[in-house]
Amino acid sequence: MPAIADAIILKNGAKTFQQDEDSPTYVLKGVDLTIEKGQFYILLGPSGCGKSTLLNIIAGFLELSEGNLEIVTSNTNRDGRGFVFQSADSALFPWLTVEENIAFGLKMKKVPTEERKKIAEHYIKLTGLTGHAKKFPDNLSGGMKQRVQLARVLANEPEILLMDEPFGALDAMTRRSMQNELIRIWRETNKTIIFVTHDIQEAIILGQKIGIMSVGPSSKITTTYDVKLSYPRDLTTAEFNDCYRRVQAHFEDYGI
Incomplete structure (x- = not known):
């Protein structure tokens, strides 16, 4: 079988925000990330750890302070990236x-x-x-x-969808419906999706891979989980709950 092509490759990525001349603050540091074409990848971490900053770097809205980012697409329209914001109210024209x-x-x-x-x-x-x-x-x-x-x-x-907690403001029933719809659309279109969330259950419902981000500052992806569960995913199964416990344990190590 031919090798699966990579869509996004980030090596040793870092982002600093200058608070004073002599001591820049690292929001992200030493971030390594490889996402395959057509993959559903989750960035999971606590609020304030830099998930949205990393997504904005991949989108091209922010520049890296250090490191190298490669976006691999065959699309000439904005080099193939599309961004779905958390709030549709601010994104749509009324x-x-x-x-x-x-x-x-x-x-x-x-x-x-x-x-x-x-x-x-x-x-x-x-x-x-x-x-x-x-x-x-x-x-x-x-x-x-x-x-x-x-x-x-x-x-x-x-070719690449970047989604910044797009279902975070929705009620539980609507959120579950939208999760199912997104899975259906992804499977029909074979887009590469990077989805930001701080919800462990949502991460496991949606993702093929989950990148766990450490608490900031100087946040990075510390662990990557392969989620082997078939779609659609049943929250009541022992396999789902076992995966949830393993991911949750990682955050308990942070004291969250």
Whole structure:
């Protein structure tokens, strides 16, 4: 079998924020990360450990202070990266309909109207938004807004999805529904996904690999877990709970 290609390679990555001239503060230090193409990878760690900072570096929103980052895609659209934010309210345009929000990036690229409409219709269907195309964001639930944000990112055909706690503000039932939807979409599209969370259960429900980040400052990925459970994952099984206990034990070592 041919080797699986890597999508993201980060070697000895570090990020500092200068508080004074002589003593920079390391938010991240010595981060090594390799993510295979098509993999669902979870960045898991306590609040404030630098998960979002690392995700923003991979997205290209922040620059590394030290180290080397390589993004490997065949996509020429923003080099193949798409970002899904924690809050859809700040990401969507309230004066545009669902369909118009999804097609916005395509419009900026001057994609012809009929092609934009066809692409938007495809992702409306893929993300379970059928029947909501003409609604405005204010008429949607939180979960539906996140579907719109995800559909808009997917419409630009990224190879890599970067997701910063996108379900954190949702109620438990909506969150579980969105987790199931994301797994379905990932399996249908074969995107590479990097998903940030501080929720152990969510990490195990979603991820093939879980990168455990240490408490900051100078945070890094200390342990990587391979999650061998089949999809969809049943929270009530002994195998799921055994995996949960092993991951939880790691954080108990931190005193969290």
